[in-house]
Amino acid sequence: MGQPTDPLVAANRFGLGPRPGELARIAADPRGHVEAQLADPTAARLTAPDLMASDRAMREARAAERVRQAERARAAEAGPAAGGKTPPGPAATPVPAMAGNPMPAMAAGPAPAMMAPGKPPAAAKPPLPIEAEIFRREQIARLARFCETATPLLERLVLFWSNHFAVSETKGNPVRVTVGAMEREAIRPHVLGRFADMLKAVETHPAMLVYLDNNQSIGPQSLNGRNSKRGLNENLAREIMELHTLGVAGGYAQTDVTALARVLTGWTFANPDEDDFHGGRFTFAPGRHEPGTHQVVGRSYPENGHAQGLAVLDDLARHPATARHLAFKLARHFVDDQPPAELVDRLARVWRDSDGDLAAVTRALVTAPEAWRAEARKLRAPIEFVVAMQRAIGRPADVGVANGALVALGQPTWAPPGPDGWSDEAAAWASPAGLSTRLDLAVQFARHAGDLEPAQLAADLWGAALPEPTRVAIRRAESRQQGIALVFASPEFQRR
Template sequence: MSDDLAALTALRRFGLGPRRGDLARIRSDPRGALIEELAQPATARLEDTSLPGSQQALARNAAYQRAVTRARQQKAPVAEAARATSVALRAPAERAPGGSMEAASGGMATPPAGMATPPVGMAAPSMGGNGLGPSPDVPVYEQEVAARLIRLHDVPVGFTERLVLFWANHFAIALKDGTVRILAGAFEREAIRPHVLGRFADMLKAVEQHPAMLFYLDNNQSAGPASNVALKNRRGLNENLARETLELHTLGVAGGYSQADVTSLARILTGWTVASADEDAFNGGRFTFAPVRHEPGEQTLLGHVYPEGGVEQGEAALLALAAHPATARHIARKFAAHFVGDDPPPALVDRLAASFRTSGGDLKELARSLIESPQAWEAPADKLRSPQEFLFAAVRLTGKPDQVKMALGQLVAMGQPMWNPGSPKGFPDRSDEWLSPTGIKTRLDVADQIGRIAGAADPLELAEAAFGASVSQETLRAIRRAESRPQAVALLLMVPEFQRR
């Protein structure tokens, strides 16, 4: 493999795509550039004091909802106070002098004409019929996305950020309501990022105990059939979290579990809930264990008996699931398919599964095993970039990470809005799921919009940055024949070697 091709593979297959100068910077040691990122686990974290943690976000949302209730009860006289409550609870950057959300995130562009409507909850809730300003989940969601665009642009290669994207999609949540929407960014920052180069068992526990996942899969409403809450209030068992934990997060659909195991795990996880921000000013918004909701007695899961206990019963079950051989196989195949190809080499899957098992689920070792495998570098570049990967690569190449509102609209139009897949399965990860006439036409529209924004750039210089010496003559001819620089940039973003990795 030539130096340019190896550097391109490192940047496109494992990273987020090259910026100007990146090819030259890592050409001498592409693998070393990836390993260097793995050696800095702190870089996976996203520290930003303007972004609320999950506890702060839920407190903010609860305060707003109380204001809504008061406004509806007392009507007009309370509307201004409710609006003031909403403003006072926004993140510091949103309240900075002269600091609108646009100023805090670098200046957001208005979504271009013809783009799809915003994702669920992004449509302007403006006055909501009660005289209130927009609920706090909307600006927080936008601010979280703004922070990601800056991070995705600024990282040298982006291997760690690709790992974050992979694991956030593996443990997918969706914006089913304002509560989950206001927690989406915090969920990634608190449950995913600290563990992408750590242990899978730790990430699994952090995910299943995070308020965003508990709200999304309704475990906060689950009560064991023989629990005090169920006996008094006729509350029922909810199996959503248990089913997705087995089917998606650990063993996989072919992992050998039964419906009885789903029910058993659901009972084990009863009592895993979130402290109410209205009832507990100190712990409100945090994960908590509620004994009155927990199903008493021992439980049998996958043939193993878990003695009666509190939260430790569920934590022991998750620890066993993390170490199960079926989990290693499920994770290995999904990992290889994401980075290398829709139908990855069996030898690569075997290698990754062995790494996962022997390392005790060490995710840094899993990533290292991937980039040290010859099959991961030798596979042809026929994996179609997902819409998010395409947009992030275009942002890195053109240097325009500040068009947040436009990016939100573009991701919706292409079918992959941030943190909002259609189901707990997450966004699809096969090329044919994104390869449709409508999908390609929408990408062309997005490329055209990016071309107009970045039209001052020299398209031939961008081609050199994107492809180095491997740029095809066909691509160069298309760029030179373009009627304008914006059109040339759009064509560059649509050529096969940019669309695939």
């Protein structure tokens, strides 16, 4: 791939792919267009009346599960002789109406078609269980923001940081109903703020506490530990050091992991079964906390309850190894799988000098000469590929189509294979099967393009920069749909 023009860098490397007319609008000052997106630190926030806060989502989900448990118990007690049947799976529980937008169509499905005379009505589509409905609403809001945003750089940052602090909805319902809220509550408010604030917001979020089992961790010498068979769980402490801050080569030892795990004992959330108001919110449980002074990465932290752990996170956030680790990850994500060493050094220096100010670090990235002259070798991850197609078409985001495509491409929403998230390297997505699936999806998405002309679509995506072989292939397409499929399947569209 050749060196892209500045408008293409702005729209693809630092964006999510151009919407119709966007390339022409930013052509006069593409670098200014990117920098201008850093002006409003609140622009990445996402709120909607139909989205639940994480604590409410946990309370509603647990209430629904208690209802289902009671129904199963009654059915089992009735027995076959009384005609009782054990439900084959979790019954759907109505989702509470949210202020301003109860979203009835989503729960009940589309309106029934007119019936032919004498034909019995089709069975009504049952409502989704509350856990699935909460998750679906989060998916819809997220995809719509990606496809419609005027600040795509910020959405790219949301994708990056959510993957950096990866959790998976496959862990179970407590994570499934809070994973979208975690992105909204702990990631989005801080993408242009201080990394230390994002770190603390993430590590105290119920989704992360459940995903990495810290809600089950009990200090051996704590009040509860001396009377419990459960003990220390090091999952959260290990991933904080290995993935979230210092990096695997960050200079820590196993003794540091164990010490941090002791510091984090007692970090949990209020039980939704016991607290109808605060259930699902982060709380500190003194009875589970390992008492005493603990030494982590060469520093001693005296007993100070919950604040002891916050102090450790503050120091890890400003550690030079953290600056280096995250500077490399940012440069790799945006520029190249093997980013220029000078760029990584510069970002790490800005990180240290600014005390982890992510707006300053991002500004250093988007103004770096290396970022604008690098060849377009980064393969779009599946979410980037799908969003780029929907943005190019310029039609409302279709979450059903998008979810099917992401599953087919091996990147289902909020379901990474592990705490290290999805790979950021091209080789992970460039398998023959993966590329073949992209071709199939290009054809599928072309069907949603309406009366869009392939030549106009190509102009919206590349202007005059489209290589001649691809231009000729599009022009020779046998149909409008085939021409659009060729646009989406082209090598130029796959890379950023």
